[in-house]
Amino acid sequence: MSARPWRGQLVQAQRSGWLTRPQVASESLLAGTCLYFVAICNVGFWQAAVHDGASPGLLASLCVAIFALHAFLFGFVAIGRALRPVLATLIVVTAIATFYMRHYAVLFDVEMILNVLHTDPAESRELLSPWLVLHVLLQAGPPLLVLAWVRVRPRPLRQAIAARAVFLGAMALLATIAVLLSSQGMFALMRSDHALRYRITPGNLVVSTVRALTEAPEPPPGQRLPIAADAARVSRPPGEKPRLLVLVVGETVRAQNWGLNGYARQTTPQLAQRDIVNFSDVQACGTSTEVSLPCMFSLQGRAHYDKAAIRAHESLLDVVARSGVDVRWRDNQSGCKGVCDGTGIEHTQASDAPALCEGDRCLDDILLTGLRERIDATPGDLMIVLHQLGNHGPNYFERYPAAYETFKPACHTAELSRCTPAQIANAYDNAIGYTDAFLARALDLVQQQQGHDAALLYVSDHGESLGEYGLYLHGAPYAIAPSQQLHVPMIAWVSSGLAADMDLDMRCLRARSGAPLSHDNLFHSVLGVFGVRTKAYAPDLDLFAPCRRTVALE
Structure with a gap:
C-alpha cells in the first residue's frame, strides 16, 4: 500500500495548524x-x-x-x-x-x-x-x-x-x-x-x-602535614610480648538496636556471652562514612572539627605506623576515605572466598580470611583495621546469610517504602545479628593466637534512621541529625596479658562503661594501647586512662 495518502494527510494536518x-x-x-x-x-x-x-x-x-x-x-x-x-x-x-x-x-x-x-x-x-x-x-x-x-x-x-x-x-x-x-x-x-x-x-x-x-583537593599521601611528629613508643621490659590491636570499624549500626544496650530484642546474643566491655553512650563524628571515617581517625575530631584541616593532615594510622607499629587496613566497603593513604589498604576480593560473595558484594566474614596467618607472620606490634560492610542500607537483607534471618518477615527490597516499619526493622536487626556473629568469630581468632598481647575494639562509624521523623538511611546534616544517626555502639576486649602490661583495671573499665564517649576518644585510646608518647596525646580522651593503676602517658 502506498504511503503517499498518509503523507498528504500529514501535510494537511500541519497546514491546519494542530501539528505545528x-x-x-x-x-x-x-x-x-x-x-x-x-x-x-x-x-x-x-x-x-x-x-x-x-x-x-x-x-x-x-x-x-x-x-x-x-x-x-x-x-x-x-x-x-x-x-x-x-x-x-x-x-x-x-x-x-x-x-x-x-x-x-x-x-x-x-x-x-x-x-x-x-x-x-x-x-x-x-x-x-x-x-x-x-x-x-x-x-x-x-x-x-x-x-x-x-x-x-x-x-x-x-x-x-x-x-x-x-x-x-x-x-x-x-x-x-x-x-x-x-x-x-x-x-x-x-x-x-x-x-x-x-x-x-x-x-x-x-x-x-x-x-x-570547588573544595580544595585532597593532598597526596606524601604531602599531608604531619601530626604528633614527636611520637615514640614507651620502652617496655625485655621479653614482653608484642601488642596486637584489631580495630573493627562498623558500618551503619545504631546504638538503639544494639542488644547489649538494652534493646527489646537480643540482636547481640553471642557478644552477650563474651567477656567484653560494652560502652553504651558513644557519639559519632558524623552521619556518613565520608565524614565520620576521616574524623574519627583525626587529631581534630568532632570537638575541633575542621574538614579542610583533617584532609590536609596525617591520620592516626600514620602516627602509629611512624612509631614502629605494623599497620594494616582491610576493607570490605568503599575504601578508607583517605585515612589509610599513607599506610596502604587491602581490598577484599570475591576470589579470596567465593562462597562469601555474590557479584561485587561480600559478606563481612571475608575480612577474617587469612587474618590468622597475617597475625602469625608479624613478630612485632601490629594494628589491623577491619572495615565492615555492616548494615549499609537500604539493602539490609543482603548483609547477612539466610541462616541469620531471625526476625521475620524481613524487608527484601531496596524500596523501603514498599515495606512496613516492622519489616524494615527485622531486616536491619538481622544484619546486626550477623555483625554480632562476625565480631564473635573475630574475637575467637584474636583470643586463640599466642604470639601477642591483644585487644579488640569495635565501633560503628554512624547510625541509621529507619523511618523516625520520616527519615531513612543516614547522612542528615550534623546540626539537625537525630540521635538514631549519631548514637553508635562500641565494645572492647582486652586480654589478661595486655591488661597486665597496661596496668589496666578491667573492673574499673566496666564500671565506667556508661560514661559519655565519642569518636574523639579513638585517637588517644589507640595511642594508649601501644604506649605511644607524644605531646598530642590527651589522657582525658583515652578511654583506658582513668582505669590505669599507674600514671597515664605524658
Whole structure:
C-alpha cells in the first residue's frame, strides 16, 4: 500500500495548524521549566513549609522567590545551543533526586553530594530499581516531551543578549521584591527548620554540587602535614610480648538496636556471652562514612572539627605506623576515605572466598580470611583495621546469610517504602545479628593466637534512621541529625596479658562503661594501647586512662 495518502494527510494536518510545533522565546522555555520545578518537584518542600506554620502570604512569596532565583541562576548557563541540554539534564537529575528525597527523606547538602560522588559502583547499583525508572519516566517524561516539541525562536546575537539581560534583571528584581515582602517570615522559617533549604530542588543539587566540586583537593599521601611528629613508643621490659590491636570499624549500626544496650530484642546474643566491655553512650563524628571515617581517625575530631584541616593532615594510622607499629587496613566497603593513604589498604576480593560473595558484594566474614596467618607472620606490634560492610542500607537483607534471618518477615527490597516499619526493622536487626556473629568469630581468632598481647575494639562509624521523623538511611546534616544517626555502639576486649602490661583495671573499665564517649576518644585510646608518647596525646580522651593503676602517658 502506498504511503503517499498518509503523507498528504500529514501535510494537511500541519497546514491546519494542530501539528505545528509552537515557537517560543528561550526565556519563555526557561521560565516554564522553572515553574515546573516549583510546582511539581518541590512537593516535599511545600509540605514541610506548611507543617512549619508558613502562612498563605509567606507561601506565595516563597513560590515567587524560588521561581525567580532558579530562573536567574539557570539563565546564565541555559544559553543558545546549550538551552535544551541544560534544561533536559536538570529535569532528569531533579526527577532522580526527588525519588530519593521522597522515599528516603534524603537531604542533598554538600556532604550528601560528596557521598554520591565518592560512592562505588556496587553501592550505586544497589540504589537503582525499576521504581526509580518508573518515577523518572512519569515525572520527567512530560516536560522532556514538551522541551523536544517546541521550537526556540531564533534571534540575532545582539537581540538575544539584550533579551537575556532584561530577563535576568527582571528575575533578580522579582526575587528581591518577594524576599523583602516576607523577609521576616522567611528567615524565621529557615532558622526554625535548618533542613528546609536543602529541600528546594533543583537549587539544592546545583549549589551543593558546585560547593563540593570547588573544595580544595585532597593532598597526596606524601604531602599531608604531619601530626604528633614527636611520637615514640614507651620502652617496655625485655621479653614482653608484642601488642596486637584489631580495630573493627562498623558500618551503619545504631546504638538503639544494639542488644547489649538494652534493646527489646537480643540482636547481640553471642557478644552477650563474651567477656567484653560494652560502652553504651558513644557519639559519632558524623552521619556518613565520608565524614565520620576521616574524623574519627583525626587529631581534630568532632570537638575541633575542621574538614579542610583533617584532609590536609596525617591520620592516626600514620602516627602509629611512624612509631614502629605494623599497620594494616582491610576493607570490605568503599575504601578508607583517605585515612589509610599513607599506610596502604587491602581490598577484599570475591576470589579470596567465593562462597562469601555474590557479584561485587561480600559478606563481612571475608575480612577474617587469612587474618590468622597475617597475625602469625608479624613478630612485632601490629594494628589491623577491619572495615565492615555492616548494615549499609537500604539493602539490609543482603548483609547477612539466610541462616541469620531471625526476625521475620524481613524487608527484601531496596524500596523501603514498599515495606512496613516492622519489616524494615527485622531486616536491619538481622544484619546486626550477623555483625554480632562476625565480631564473635573475630574475637575467637584474636583470643586463640599466642604470639601477642591483644585487644579488640569495635565501633560503628554512624547510625541509621529507619523511618523516625520520616527519615531513612543516614547522612542528615550534623546540626539537625537525630540521635538514631549519631548514637553508635562500641565494645572492647582486652586480654589478661595486655591488661597486665597496661596496668589496666578491667573492673574499673566496666564500671565506667556508661560514661559519655565519642569518636574523639579513638585517637588517644589507640595511642594508649601501644604506649605511644607524644605531646598530642590527651589522657582525658583515652578511654583506658582513668582505669590505669599507674600514671597515664605524658
